[in-house]
Amino acid sequence: MTSRAVHIINEKITLPHRVEILRYEIRELVPLAKQLEKKGEKIYYLNIGDPLKYDFETPPHIIKALYNVAVNGYNYYSYSQGLSELREAIVEKEKRVNNVELSPEDIVITAGVSEGINFIMASLVDKETEVLIPSPTYPLYKNFIAFYGGTPKYYRLIERDGRWCIDLESLEENITEKTVAIVIINPNNPTGMVIPKEDIEEIGRIAEEHGLLIISDEIYDRIVYDSTFYSTASLIKDVPIIGLNGFSKTYLVTGWRIGYMYFCNFDSNRLRDAVLKLARNRLCTATPFQKALADTINIDDSHISEMITKLRKRRDYTLKLIEEVEDITCSIPEGAFYLFPKIETEGEWKDDKEFSRKLLLEEKVLIVAGSGFYMHDKKHVRIVFLPPEEYLQEAFERLFRFIRNHKSKIA
Ligand SMILES: Cc1ncc(COP(=O)(O)O)c(C=O)c1O
The missing domain is CATH 3.40.640.10 (Type I PLP-dependent aspartate aminotransferase-like (Major domain))
Known part of the structure; x- marks a missing residue:
């Protein structure tokens, strides 16, 4: 039973519009991923730009x-x-x-x-x-x-x-x-x-x-x-x-x-x-x-060149994987550690958000819809290329399988 005070306070507080509009899509699907993990699923996290979540360490x-x-x-x-x-x-x-x-x-x-x-x-x-x-x-x-x-x-x-x-x-x-x-x-x-x-x-x-x-x-x-x-x-x-x-x-x-x-x-x-x-x-x-x-910060920066060498390999590896699939294209990222590919094909998803949600539910790969970055079309998604190649390979195989299984079949 809720107390009278709790009830009155709940009535009094109307959440301001300025808070309602705050969206941070990069972390929006994480609670769903955690639920799936609790059920014993392995999730492939390609959503957050945090090198320390993978095999990079603070010097x-x-x-x-x-x-x-x-x-x-x-x-x-x-x-x-x-x-x-x-x-x-x-x-x-x-x-x-x-x-x-x-x-x-x-x-x-x-x-x-x-x-x-x-x-x-x-x-x-x-x-x-x-x-x-x-x-x-x-x-x-x-x-x-x-x-x-x-x-x-x-x-x-x-x-x-x-x-x-x-x-x-x-x-x-x-x-x-x-x-x-x-x-x-x-x-x-x-x-x-x-x-x-x-x-x-x-x-x-x-x-x-x-x-x-x-x-x-x-x-x-x-x-x-x-x-x-x-x-x-x-x-x-x-x-x-x-x-x-x-x-x-x-x-x-x-x-x-x-x-x-x-x-x-x-x-x-x-x-x-x-x-x-x-x-x-x-x-x-x-x-x-x-x-x-x-x-x-001005003493020893050697970790930066090591990081770039590792990241360049991972970027080129993922770009090559994408090149071999015609349903998805990707412009070259010249900096940072994100791919922002375009899903070229139509399929059983109405937009990039539904695409990302269904991909997580079905293939357990977590990426971010481009509209979370206020992209002007609903066809792009963001994928981090921070993880090691084996991890990326498995995640991309799952992504490609998802597209293959759900793309529109033209008669
Ligand atoms: C372009 C850009 N600006 C700012 C931030 C925020 O970084 P931090 O608050 O960790 O300095 C990020 C984090 O991903 C970013 O990508």
């Missing part, structure tokens, strides 16, 4: 540093903007790796890039605000723009000659009086697109012409296979840029939750100070993790 010297800093007393609340040691190490890393000149004051440490996206949209977006984001996009951009009452406007990523690229016309067409910022994700999740230098420069020109800020998510900056990555702030000097980056993927510490944002080419600290207000309200990010990264 031992980073773990050791964590132990040492905890022993040495780095266990207190740190400054809300982030430990100065880490911000100084980031200045060095950004100069060394991305040719971006920063000062520690330009940087705010966040609980992953995820918190950075929230802080930026909280500071930037009001009811009338429009922000341009790619379609497909990493879902948090859409979610937080809408959460704060603004409007996400999409520009398209398209497939041309087997590669993903930005449809620059659709970007410019979607700019209105209310647009304040363009978000670029480079390398992109979910497509693996790496934006060429000329396109970044063109986006800079467009932003300059229309008076827009550029938000550049570079969390995969060092996970690039066969093209060159250019950091936006290394190329564009006359447009304000907020750079977003973090350690989850490249330093193999997804669970540590440490990222950063930096402000470049601003002539005032208004926006940074708004972000700092939010940062103070959550006190700080975990101090020992910050200090361990400060002590290691």
Whole structure:
């Protein structure tokens, strides 16, 4: 029996619309996968971009540093903007790796890039605000723009000659009086697109012409296979840029939750100070993790080249598997660790979501529907290529069998 108080409270609480609209499809089918696992099924997880879930490990010297800093007393609340040691190490890393000149004051440490996206949209977006984001996009951009009452406007990523690229016309067409910022994700999740230098420069020109800020998510900056990555702030000097980056993927510490944002080419600290207000309200990010990264990120990066070698092999392996099947095609991901293939055939599924759900139920393979990334068609799915080849081989065999068994039979 529910008590009177519980009943009254249930009546009083109407969940706000802003919460109802938050969707994170990457994890949406996980409860179903867990149910199947409980029944004894083996699930092939190809949904989450976490290398540590497979055979990648945090470099031992980073773990050791964590132990040492905890022993040495780095266990207190740190400054809300982030430990100065880490911000100084980031200045060095950004100069060394991305040719971006920063000062520690330009940087705010966040609980992953995820918190950075929230802080930026909280500071930037009001009811009338429009922000341009790619379609497909990493879902948090859409979610937080809408959460704060603004409007996400999409520009398209398209497939041309087997590669993903930005449809620059659709970007410019979607700019209105209310647009304040363009978000670029480079390398992109979910497509693996790496934006060429000329396109970044063109986006800079467009932003300059229309008076827009550029938000550049570079969390995969060092996970690039066969093209060159250019950091936006290394190329564009006359447009304000907020750079977003973090350690989850490249330093193999997804669970540590440490990222950063930096402000470049601003002539005032208004926006940074708004972000700092939010940062103070959550006190700080975990101090020992910050200090361990400060002590290691510029010392030994050898794990990154090992990771790229392993990932390149897995990418090429999966692309080759897909090449042999005509019902599915895939543009080459030039960075990150995702494939974003297109299901070319019609079948016993009404869209990408139903496709993914049925695939999980029948073949026990968990992937993510492209519409979870606000893709403009319902024919793409995202698959991580992080696991070892044997695992990928089994998962892809199951995927192909599912398509074969359920595709439309043309008489
Ligand atoms: C493009 C992009 N941005 C941000 C994030 C969030 O990363 P984190 O919060 O771990 O730094 C991810 C995670 O997958 C991502 O793919």
